Amino acid sequence: MPRLKKVVEEVIITLSDDVNPSICASFKDLPQIFEEKDCKTRDKLLFDFLEKINSIEYRPLESLFEYIHRRTKDYFEEPFNPIKLIYENWKLKIIFDDPEKVKGKLTIKAGSRTLFNKFLTSEERENNILEIDYLEKKYFPEGKDEITFSVRGQKKPVIRSIDYFENIPGNKKIRILQHDCCNNSFEGSNLRIAAVQLKYHAYGEDSIVKLTADETYYRKVMAILEAVKEKADIVVFPEFSIPFEYLEEIQQYTDENGIIVVAGSYYVQEKNLMKYGKLFTREFGDEDLRKNISPIVIPDSKIVHNEKALAARDERGCGFEEGMEAGEVNHILKLREDLRIGIMICYEYVNDELRKRLIRACDVILVPQTNPSPKIFYRKANSELNIQLCAGNRAHIMVNGIYTWGNDKKQYMEGLQELL
Known part of the structure; x- marks a missing residue:
């Protein structure tokens, strides 16, 4: 009996998730018979065991054996593994x-x-x-x-x-994907990038970072876009500086002028979830709430986006119980066969593993950020540009804002804006 019980237990362990549920249930009932060994004779236990076996439906059991035979045959027919x-x-x-x-x-x-x-x-x-x-x-x-x-x-x-998930420090996973823009925008020999530095006020509320955006601020953003439309191929705004509500008009602007706009970033909120399908290449769901995403608005295309995978120290808490939800998507923009643009949202750039992955694939790295202390970013960039990995025509562009934070609307924190 002990040997028979062991055989049954081994069979149960090997049953896969896609086996017919009635077969699984029947096999999992068998061990209970052996628990009654103290109150039943050996012959009675064996009789009950065989009765249980005979009660298993023939058709599902036949399908199970066919499945096992097919998998075994496929395995032995594979020339190598x-x-x-x-x-x-x-x-x-x-x-x-x-x-x-x-x-x-x-x-x-x-x-x-x-x-x-x-x-x-x-x-x-x-x-x-x-x-x-x-x-x-x-x-x-x-x-x-x-x-x-x-x-x-x-x-x-x-x-x-x-x-193709990439593992990065902090038990994070991220997919790095390429979005082909060859037919949508840049056709010249010299790539022109406008790095926008503007004033704004950010604050924390309901576990996310929000932007104070009134009519005056809206007119300022649109005036900036109007001013650079003959001078730039790509326009990059700082992190947190463009709200979701501006995207539809920015999309119209890119379609009319053939310019890519990296529209800063913002946190995904529940009130906008149902609107993403109209503007973006994919729908958003509850699992995307509190992600800090950077919309990449491309001419004659739906919006693609990057998700911030690594939060800065201030952003992890921001005085919130929950903080930022880690993202899992990063898009590289292919403008030509020999020209690719990478985008990293603020603190992501400081992560050596993620940064080096993008540097290997990209000619230009754009870093929208809201950051009062960007010196470490410049040290990292200078270090990368001085090693062989970055040899050639490479540039890292830090796009920072002039902003106030929280209850203090008077003291502006100004990050450096720099091309390296």
Whole structure:
């Protein structure tokens, strides 16, 4: 009986989530029989056990065995087994169970895009690891992929799924995606960027940062846009300086003038949730509340956005019980095949891991911020620009505001505005 009980327990552990519920329930009832060993004879226990087995519906059980047979057959028919895929810092690492099983030239594809098409080297076979640099392949993933592995003469490809979340310090995950703007805006040889520095008042209320935006402030923002429309390809406003309510008119402005506007940032509020589908490339839900997002308004396109993943010290509390909800999306803008723009919201730039990921992929980094002490930003930027990783035509642009905070509407905090 103890051995039979152990077998039943092992079967229950191996049942997958997609097995018919009636089968799961029947198998999970079996261990209860063995708990009655003190009040029943061995023959009675065995009789009850067999009766339970016989009561399991035939059709679902037949489907279960067909499923197990199919999975087992597929496993043994796979010519080799990529047991783990790891995506980090634009590189895909593939760990094989036994690279010697890879007979001949190996072709690896993400969707229809070929990433690898050659023989494994002796070093790759020895280490059981193959590494593919996506930037060298000029491949920018779009969230998720089906990775296919095939060799000549293989009956069918080996397929593995991957979700392109990047892990960054603080137990955070973020997707870095590319948005193709090649047909929407910049066509010149010199990229012109207007970094806006304007006065505004920010304050904390209902666990978010808000902006005081009256009619005078609205006219000031629109006057700035009007003033630069013949002089800039991209206009960047500071963090917290543009409210959601201005976006529809800013979209009209970008459509008419062919200019990209990085519309500062603001916190997602419940009152606006139902309006995002009209303006943005995706809907927003309750899970997006209290995210600090930067709308990127592109000509003849719906708005894409970046979500601030890392809050500054003042923003984590802001005197609130909840604070900022960490974001998970960062968009890189592709203006030409050889020109990409990265956007990091304020404190994100100080995070070495996230910053280096964007620097590897981008020619220009824009940093909208509301920051009274930006010196560390400039130290980081100068350090990056002086190393080989940033060699070439690179620029980091800090876009800061002149602002008051909270109850104090008289003392302005002024961050430096600088191109590095």
